[in-house]
Amino acid sequence: MRQKIVAGNWKMNTTVPQGVELAKEVVALGEKLEACKLAVAPPFTHLYAVAEVLKGSKVGLGAQNCADHKSGAYTGEISVDMLESVACEYCILGHSERRQYYGETDETLCTKINLVLEKGIKPIFCIGENLEEREAGRHFEVVEAQTKAVLYTLTPEQMKNVVVAYEPVWAIGTGKTATAEQAQEIHACVRACIAEKFGAELAEEITILYGGSCKPSNAKEIFAQKDIDGGLIGGAALKAADFIAIGESF
Numbered sequence: 335m336r337q338k339i340v341a342g343n344w345k346m347n348t349t350v351p352q353g354v355e356l357a358k359e360v361v362a363l364g365e366k367l368e369a370c371k372l373a374v375a376p377p378f379t380h381l382y383a384v385a386e387v388l389k390g391s392k393v394g395l396g397a398q399n400c401a402d403h404k405s406g407a408y409t410g411e412i413s414v415d416m417l418e419s420v421a422c423e424y425c426i427l428g429h430s431e432r433r434q435y436y437g438e439t440d441e442t443l444c445t446k447i448n449l450v451l452e453k454g455i456k457p458i459f460c461i462g463e464n465l466e467e468r469e470a471g472r473h474f475e476v477v478e479a480q481t482k483a484v485l486y487t488l489t490p491e492q493m494k495n496v497v498v499a500y501e502p503v504w505a506i507g508t509g510k511t512a513t514a515e516q517a518q519e520i521h522a523c524v525r526a527c528i529a530e531k532f533g534a535e536l537a538e539e540i541t542i543l544y545g546g547s548c549k550p551s552n553a554k555e556i557f558a559q560k561d562i563d564g565g566l567i568g569g570a571a572l573k574a575a576d577f578i579a580i581g582e583s584f
């Protein structure tokens with residue numbers, strides 16, 4: 335059975351005190367949740383304090399990015415050692431906002447994913463087409479290319495620890511959600527692409543999350559799809575009750 339995960343990407347939202355409060359609410363409301371694993375990915379400044387709140391709970395901690403170097407003179411960057419030292423279990427990599435606004439390339443992501451995996455942190459590796467690519471009918475081609483460019487460089491042992499997140503860029507923060515069918519067909523395509531390189535057995539074990547305006551009202555239908563194993567949640571993760579309601583949608 336693949337692990338089901340609902341992860342909250344807080345992006346550049348909340349101050350440290352607000353983030354600590356939100357984490358406390360997630361822990362309290364999520365205490366009885368059995369259907370899936372919950373995780374939160376606050377901004378870097380919050381990680382230490384949020385880690386303290388999550389201690390002893392079932393909620394995992396994630397970072398939203400990491401540096402592509404181990405250590406040294408890289409002003410403003412955060413290394414995987416630093417993430418490990420605050421007990422990060424996950425690290426989001428290649429989110430479309432990082433690809434789009436910060437020039438993150440497949441090459442950089444190959445370096446980052448190796449650094450993260452070396453530390454035993456699980457990457458949540460994001461892929462997804464933009465509106466233009468969707469309208470041109472290139473969505474399968476785009477997600478396959480993104481998958482191959484980074485994940486095909488891994489060993490099977492590394493691949494087992496990767497979580498994939500399909501996030502159609504046109505659905506992120508827009509209120510537009512991919513239909514459950516649109517999401518399912520991409521998830522199936524990504525799983526087949528993973529199977530082509532690593533074999534069907536391994537591909538069956540990989541958790542593939544959906545992201546893009548996922549909320550309590552649509553999560554149930556999306557999560558009912560065969561190849562959808564949870565969500566990477568942006569806006570709706572900023573309200574503990576909504577976030578937990580999404581987790582309860584399995």
Ligand code: PGA
Nearest residue numbers: 506507546547567568569
């Ligand atoms: P959204 O963001 O849920 O606000 O659309 C999803 C994401 O970018 O992870």
